[in-house]
Amino acid sequence: MTQHRDGFIPEYLLEQLAKEGQEEAKKTLKQMKNIKEKQQDEKKTGVRASQPGRINHANEVTGQAARYIYDSEHTDEFKRKLVRGEGAPPAPDDTANKAYEYAGATLTYIKEKLKLNSLDNRGLDINFNIHYGTDFVNAFWLGKDEEQGVVYNQMVFGDGDGRNFLSFVTLDVVAHEMAHAITEFSNHLEYEFQSGALNEHFSDVIGSAIKQHIKGQTAQTADWLIGDETVGPEWGGVALRSMKAPGTAHPRDNQPDHWDNFRELSLSMDRGGVHINSGIPNKAFYLTSQEIGTDNAAFLWHSAWPKLDENSTFSQAFDIILSTAQQLTNNRQLPANTFEAVKKAIQAVGIKVLQPV
Ligand SMILES: [Zn+2]
Numbered sequence: 001m002t003q004h005r006d007g008f009i010p011e012y013l014l015e016q017l018a019k020e021g022q023e024e025a026k027k028t029l030k031q032m033k034n035i036k037e038k039q040q041d042e043k044k045t046g047v048r049a050s051q052p053g054r055i056n057h058a059n060e061v062t063g064q065a066a067r068y069i070y071d072s073e074h075t076d077e078f079k080r081k082l083v084r085g086e087g088a089p090p091a092p093d094d095t096a097n098k099a100y101e102y103a104g105a106t107l108t109y110i111k112e113k114l115k116l117n118s119l120d121n122r123g124l125d126i127n128f129n130i131h132y133g134t135d136f137v138n139a140f141w142l143g144k145d146e147e148q149g150v151v152y153n154q155m156v157f158g159d160g161d162g163r164n165f166l167s168f169v170t171l172d173v174v175a176h177e178m179a180h181a182i183t184e185f186s187n188h189l190e191y192e193f194q195s196g197a198l199n200e201h202f203s204d205v206i207g208s209a210i211k212q213h214i215k216g217q218t219a220q221t222a223d224w225l226i227g228d229e230t231v232g233p234e235w236g237g238v239a240l241r242s243m244k245a246p247g248t249a250h251p252r253d254n255q256p257d258h259w260d261n262f263r264e265l266s267l268s269m270d271r272g273g274v275h276i277n278s279g280i281p282n283k284a285f286y287l288t289s290q291e292i293g294t295d296n297a298a299f300l301w302h303s304a305w306p307k308l309d310e311n312s313t314f315s316q317a318f319d320i321i322l323s324t325a326q327q328l329t330n331n332r333q334l335p336a337n338t339f340e341a342v343k344k345a346i347q348a349v350g351i352k353v354l355q356p357v
Contacts, residue, residue: 006191007032007138008173008227009165009240010275014137016252017164024135024161031076031133035142065118066125067103069096072132078154079127095169099128099157102174109175109210110182113295114302119181124153126178130169132156139168141177143184153181163234170229171214172207179206182302188310192267195311196274201281202305208243208285209298219289219297225249243286246279255279259314259350281314284345291341296334300325300342318346319353 011032017025066086070079071093084091084100091097103126110116118124136158144151155177157168180203183189189199204226212222226249227240237250246255256262256279265273289297304324308317325342328334346353 006271006274007140008168008176008230009138010270012270013252013275022161022164024137024164027135028133028137028158031136032138032140034076039145063123065107065123067100067107067128068125069099069103069128069130071096072129072156074131074134074159076133078129078156080129083130093130095130095159095167099130099169099174102169102171103128103178105171105214106175106178106206106210109213110206113209113213113299116182116302119178120185124181124185127154129154129156132158135159135161137161137165139173139177141180143181160230160232162232164232165230165235166232168230170227172211172226172228173230175210176203176207176226179203182206183305186306187308187312189308189312190310191271191274193272193274194277194313196271197277198281198308198312198314198317200274200278201285202301204241204243204278204282205285205298205301209294212294219286219294222294224286241275241279241282243282246283255282257283257349259352280349280351281317284318284342284349284351287345287348288341291344292335292338296338300328300334300338303328314351315353318342318351319355322346322353322355 014025014029018029069084071081071083073080083093083096107118137160139157142152142154160166183199183202189195191199207226208224224244225239225242228238231239239249242249246257247253255276259280263273263276270276285297304321307320322342325339329338
């Protein structure tokens with residue numbers, strides 16, 4: 001089982017920035033490698049059980065998710081200093097309050113719109129580590145370890161370098177990372193090739209849906225950008241990705257928006273294109289939302305999600321989304337035009353499905 005260990009900023013992009021001489025990108029790559037090595041060491045030495053900040057499945061309780069915001073104080077430590085817990089008054093640090101607020105907005109949205117009790121549907125607590133590392137230009141979710149049966153359940157956010165990237169504590173980044181946990185708990189989509197691109201895609205779906213909901217936007221008025229509040233003055237683009245127009249968010253943006261331009265990549269390049277080919281399903285979600293509204297589209301995607309298996313391809317996933325659309329329309333849980341809207345979107349991006357469209 002491949003764990004989601006890549007960050008919000010894909011490794012291949014950090015490598016590209018490092019090659020261009022960006023010191024912070026180099027440093028971040030090194031820090032991310034250290035985390036991986038630390039985990040490997042723990043596996044070897046077996047110290048994992050005594051490590052703080054992890055929950056074991058056996059001890060999970062079905063309850064109300066609590067939020068815990070920790071300050072790493074620019075070290076690489078998790079759960080270093082609790083700065084705001086659930087129900088506590090605002091902290092002196094504005095970033096801590098934003099993290100608390102955005103985690104809350106995500107939990108409320110998934111509860112009300114997706115009928116999901118936190119990320120695992122069992123009230124999983126939320127642990128954020130902010131101000132992680134120095135000049136750390138990334139955010140990531142450290143999830144489950146299937147082999148060890150351990151749930152790390154930590155989310156990590158850097159402050160950026162102030163040039164290419166600002167703080168990663170923004171609404172869509174927070175929701176994107178939290179959605180990786182939803183995927184992990186619902187279908188374990190393998191983090192490589194097409195299944196990995198679907199994994200990335202779903203996080204962008206949830207990130208966009210929550211951002212639009214909080215900002216009071218519609219599918220028509222939203223900008224559909226991902227990471228637009230995280231990119232800094234020297235980034236040279238408007239965001240990290242665009243669901244409306246994949247491939248146009250910045251000069252290095254190489255996302256296709258049609259199956260004809262699907263990129264066959266090796267594992268060494270973005271784990272087979274997980275942040276690249278996700279442009280194709282992203283565009284399909286955008287197009288569907290134009291017809292039935294973003295909240296309805298997010299509800300449809302999320303309802304289909306547990307039916308995917310860990311190696312699902314684009315075709316298999318959209319077959320399932322189509323049949324789910326039919327069921328939910330029959331049950332009057334979605335607008336009557338939903339099936340047609342998804343069909344049209346699939347045709348527009350050139351994904352082939354088994355059922356005739
Ligand atoms: Zn991601």
